Amino acid sequence: MRPTEESVLLTDLYQLTMLQVYFDQELEETAVFEFFVRKLPAGRNFLVACGLERVLDFLEDLHFSQDELDWLAGCGRFSTRFVNSLTGLRFTGDVQAMAEGTVFFADEPILRVVAPLREAQLVETRIINLLQLQTLTASKAARVRFAARDKLLVDFGLRRAHGAEAGLLSARASFVAGFDGSSNMLAGMHWGIPLFGTMAHSFIQVHDVELVAFEHFAHSHPGATTLLIDTYDTEAAAQALLPLAHRLAAEGIAVQAVRIDSGDLGEHARRVRAILDAGGANAIKIFASGNLDEFAVQALLDAGAPIDGFGVGTRMNTSADHPYLDCAYKLQEYAGVARRKRSEGKATWPGRKQVHRRVDGAGCMLGDTLTLEGDSQPGTPLLATVMRAGRRIASSPPLAELREYARTQLAALQPELRRLDVAAPYSVDVAAPLRELARQVDQHRG
Amino acid sequence: MRPTEESVLLTDLYQLTMLQVYFDQELEETAVFEFFVRKLPAGRNFLVACGLERVLDFLEDLHFSQDELDWLAGCGRFSTRFVNSLTGLRFTGDVQAMAEGTVFFADEPILRVVAPLREAQLVETRIINLLQLQTLTASKAARVRFAARDKLLVDFGLRRAHGAEAGLLSARASFVAGFDGSSNMLAGMHWGIPLFGTMAHSFIQVHDVELVAFEHFAHSHPGATTLLIDTYDTEAAAQALLPLAHRLAAEGIAVQAVRIDSGDLGEHARRVRAILDAGGANAIKIFASGNLDEFAVQALLDAGAPIDGFGVGTRMNTSADHPYLDCAYKLQEYAGVARRKRSEGKATWPGRKQVHRRVDGAGCMLGDTLTLEGDSQPGTPLLATVMRAGRRIASSPPLAELREYARTQLAALQPELRRLDVAAPYSVDVAAPLRELARQVDQHRG
Numbered sequence: 035m036r037p038t039e040e041s042v043l044l045t046d047l048y049q050l051t052m053l054q055v056y057f058d059q060e061l062e063e064t065a066v067f068e069f070f071v072r073k074l075p076a077g078r079n080f081l082v083a084c085g086l087e088r089v090l091d092f093l094e095d096l097h098f099s100q101d102e103l104d105w106l107a108g109c110g111r112f113s114t115r116f117v118n119s120l121t122g123l124r125f126t127g128d129v130q131a132m133a134e135g136t137v138f139f140a141d142e143p144i145l146r147v148v149a150p151l152r153e154a155q156l157v158e159t160r161i162i163n164l165l166q167l168q169t170l171t172a173s174k175a176a177r178v179r180f181a182a183r184d185k186l187l188v189d190f191g192l193r194r195a196h197g198a199e200a201g202l203l204s205a206r207a208s209f210v211a212g213f214d215g216s217s218n219m220l221a222g223m224h225w226g227i228p229l230f231g232t233m234a235h236s237f238i239q240v241h242d243v244e245l246v247a248f249e250h251f252a253h254s255h256p257g258a259t260t261l262l263i264d265t266y267d268t269e270a271a272a273q274a275l276l277p278l279a280h281r282l283a284a285e286g287i288a289v290q291a292v293r294i295d296s297g298d299l300g301e302h303a304r305r306v307r308a309i310l311d312a313g314g315a316n317a318i319k320i321f322a323s324g325n326l327d328e329f330a331v332q333a334l335l336d337a338g339a340p341i342d343g344f345g346v347g348t349r350m351n352t353s354a355d356h357p358y359l360d361c362a363y364k365l366q367e368y369a370g371v372a373r374r375k376r377s378e379g380k381a382t383w384p385g386r387k388q389v390h391r392r393v394d395g396a397g398c399m400l401g402d403t404l405t406l407e408g409d410s411q412p413g414t415p416l417l418a419t420v421m422r423a424g425r426r427i428a429s430s431p432p433l434a435e436l437r438e439y440a441r442t443q444l445a446a447l448q449p450e451l452r453r454l455d456v457a458a459p460y461s462v463d464v465a466a467p468l469r470e471l472a473r474q475v476d477q478h479r480g
Numbered sequence: 481m482r483p484t485e486e487s488v489l490l491t492d493l494y495q496l497t498m499l500q501v502y503f504d505q506e507l508e509e510t511a512v513f514e515f516f517v518r519k520l521p522a523g524r525n526f527l528v529a530c531g532l533e534r535v536l537d538f539l540e541d542l543h544f545s546q547d548e549l550d551w552l553a554g555c556g557r558f559s560t561r562f563v564n565s566l567t568g569l570r571f572t573g574d575v576q577a578m579a580e581g582t583v584f585f586a587d588e589p590i591l592r593v594v595a596p597l598r599e600a601q602l603v604e605t606r607i608i609n610l611l612q613l614q615t616l617t618a619s620k621a622a623r624v625r626f627a628a629r630d631k632l633l634v635d636f637g638l639r640r641a642h643g644a645e646a647g648l649l650s651a652r653a654s655f656v657a658g659f660d661g662s663s664n665m666l667a668g669m670h671w672g673i674p675l676f677g678t679m680a681h682s683f684i685q686v687h688d689v690e691l692v693a694f695e696h697f698a699h700s701h702p703g704a705t706t707l708l709i710d711t712y713d714t715e716a717a718a719q720a721l722l723p724l725a726h727r728l729a730a731e732g733i734a735v736q737a738v739r740i741d742s743g744d745l746g747e748h749a750r751r752v753r754a755i756l757d758a759g760g761a762n763a764i765k766i767f768a769s770g771n772l773d774e775f776a777v778q779a780l781l782d783a784g785a786p787i788d789g790f791g792v793g794t795r796m797n798t799s800a801d802h803p804y805l806d807c808a809y810k811l812q813e814y815a816g817v818a819r820r821k822r823s824e825g826k827a828t829w830p831g832r833k834q835v836h837r838r839v840d841g842a843g844c845m846l847g848d849t850l851t852l853e854g855d856s857q858p859g860t861p862l863l864a865t866v867m868r869a870g871r872r873i874a875s876s877p878p879l880a881e882l883r884e885y886a887r888t889q890l891a892a893l894q895p896e897l898r899r900l901d902v903a904a905p906y907s908v909d910v911a912a913p914l915r916e917l918a919r920q921v922d923q924h925r926g
Contacts, residue, residue: 037485192491192492197485217492223551239819258557264823295823297823354803354804
């Protein structure tokens with residue numbers, strides 16, 4: 035059996051039941067689907083597009099394996115002719131998308147699929163699954179980055195991320211959005227994301243004496259010695275490690291930082307800073323972790339806590355205050371005719387759309403216009419073709435480049451949108467041609 | 481490169497930095513770690529243990545691949561001798577655990593690892609990652625099951641689950657906790673979980689006429705015809721499908737249900753029920769989906785909404801109101817000596833522990849006692865050995881058996897704990913021998 039993340043059957047049953055009908059009825063014209071977020075989560079002023087690379091990997095690799103076909107043939111729901119028709123199925127369509135790291139808003143498509151109906155339909159579930167997770171995490175991580183200012187910021191969230199893929203991809207998404215690195219080794223191996231990590235409380239506990247644990251660690255990792263000091267008594271450990279730090283310095287080993295992971299982090303940091311400074315260990319930095327999110331980080335720094343870096347995990351990786359997006363992948367056109375859904379509260383803008391963004395002379399964002407592809411509007415169009423006939427048109431940009439692009443995107447946000455509290459919404463106009471098309475589509479349906 | 485879910489490097493850097501020290505210092509005695517939840521999430525009265533099978537798979541398969549070893553050797557953080565020592569590393573320890581589907585509470589270990597220090601430490605991150613996700617989802621799903629009473633309950637959450645593994649494992653966890661099935665095809669292929677699914681709005685939209693879409697679907701799926709009626713106008717669609725339903729009946733095709741996915745689900749269900757009944761289609765059931773969780777399901781049924789089944793997705797799979805558990809995998813003993821961490825707000829009970837559960841004559845739960853392994857206490861011990869020397873001691877129970885076990889567990893909960901609002905906490909006593917050990921451990925540390 036294929037790994038979970040690669041199986042084409044990681045999808046909803048209805049995709050296949052619909053494909054059976056399309057096969058029976060020979061419905062095989064070109065379909066256009068777009069992925070967008072209906073509404074920003076409460077309390078959020080913007081989102082950061084992320085996940086495109088994995089979507090393109092998925093589309094390039096799309097196929098049914100023999101055991102998947104055998105299972106489909108035997109499950110009693112599908113005709114043999116239909117299952118046979120899936121044997122050679124590949125994704126042959128085009129994709130337009132916003133680059134990863136692009137800031138975007140409600141109703142703006144960040145990805146469009148233009149493909150034969152059954153291909154465009156089959157990929158729905160996994161596209162949503164991949165784009166939602168990574169956009170969610172990148173958007174949350176960007177807020178943490180704003181709150182943390184220029185401090186070191188490390189993703190510590192693997193253990194409480196929702197499973198393997200979420201752990202890996204949220205390390206990447208948070209790095210793109212401005213984190214400095216991750217504790218996740220696989221993210222380091224996959225993408226060269228800088229790795230950070232020290233020791234667990236268990237490490238201190240297996241030693242009978244805390245200071246011996248510190249010393250052992252320093253000797254094994256002379257170039258990367260950060261000591262966890264809160265296992266028993268934070269301030270006592272800070273005091274006790276001073277003579278050790280001096281002794282290690284004489285051996286040429288610098289203790290780089292201490293980590294505090296419990297209690298009132300701001301208060302402990304102040305006391306520990308005072309102890310270290312009084313002991314001549316001004317160069318030892320303070321790293322804090324434990325239940326942090328953008329609000330906690332901002333509160334600590336606003337209060338002047340002498341913290342040089344933060345490990346932010348669970349609440350960032352799971353986007354704990356809003357662990358999902360109100361997002362959708364919706365049919366906008368079939369067989370050359372624009373379509374829209376009108377379900378209550380879920381109506382969509384029909385047709386193939388483009389987003390134009392206007393900026394001022396300094397690059398600061400002024401407003402977006404949502405319109406039809408090909409309509410001429412002021413500003414820069416944000417969606418570009420990234421795949422043709424099932425193949426990427428260019429190799430993937432290096433992660434450092436995406437991260438730098440995201441940085442400039444986030445820097446261009448109006449200052450009030452960068453704050454953690456809710457600001458007046460960013461201006462997204464719907465252009466006249468798109469409104470007119472929606473009207474025509476509704477009229478046609480009567 | 482191995483799939484994400486299989487890589488031993490899907491772990492935190494600090495596990496490997498600690499292992500380097502243990503290697504250098506020859507710290508290789510037996511370590512005992514336990515996984516537990518420190519505190520129930522706000523608003524929850526119980527948790528349901530889930531995820532053990534995947535943990536055992538992970539432990540049985542644990543090894544470093546050659547490319548992982550090469551990467552470790554080249555990353556500049558570890559000694560060659562240490563990396564070489566990982567070549568043949570396997571998990572050789574024992575595991576005691578609560579069965580999947582067991583109801584449990586704060587501070588009660590649901591899994592214990594007893595293994596040479598480096599093995600027991602290395603597996604921390606992934607064990608937490610696997611147990612948290614599945615326990616979280618199973619616990620949320622159990623609440624939805626209580627709210628839904630005996631109605632059909634289907635997992636619809638794959639698309640907004642956090643990535644591939646979360647989508648797959650939450651289908652399994654919700655099934656164990658009482659859901660009737662899932663839309664997730666891979667869950668059907670892997671475990672035979674019953675699959676449910678019909679059509680998307682896009683299916684209606686690619687047809688110019690809604691009724692034609694319904695008819696096409698019925699002809700392709702004569703044995704499983706559920707029609708989505710809210711794409712344009714819910715009640716109009718219900719009215720319009722009546723003649724079609726009668727025509728199909730004449731062909732021997734029964735429309736089984738209609739699905740409503742937007743608007744006021746209760747109000748639409750009432751109107752649609754009236755329309756169907758007035759049209760002689762009393763046998764057609766009503767299935768509802770869209771933004772549902774246990775509270776919404778309960779409110780609908782309390783208000784008498786004529787809904788026969790629910791698709792519950794995003795909010796269950798992501799455990800949206802509490803998307804993480806305050807859980808930990810902590811060292812409780814090393815080299816035969818009990819240990820505990822005393823960090824503020826995070827102190828743990830030391831030693832190898834057992835949970836005894838007392839029930840009344842009808843099987844209803846009366847209270848638990850947390851004590852040391854081997855201590856004699858009234859009630860049934862909940863942790864049992866499931867792995868010895870790195871191998872399962874029995875093959876995995878069939879999923880249906882786990883589901884039935886979970887059902888009896890949930891049925892044994894005191895009625896007030898089964899309600900959605902917060903009840904007085906279930907009684908978990910800490911036995912005297914465990915309190916005494918904690919005292920001794922603290923005294924020893926001074």
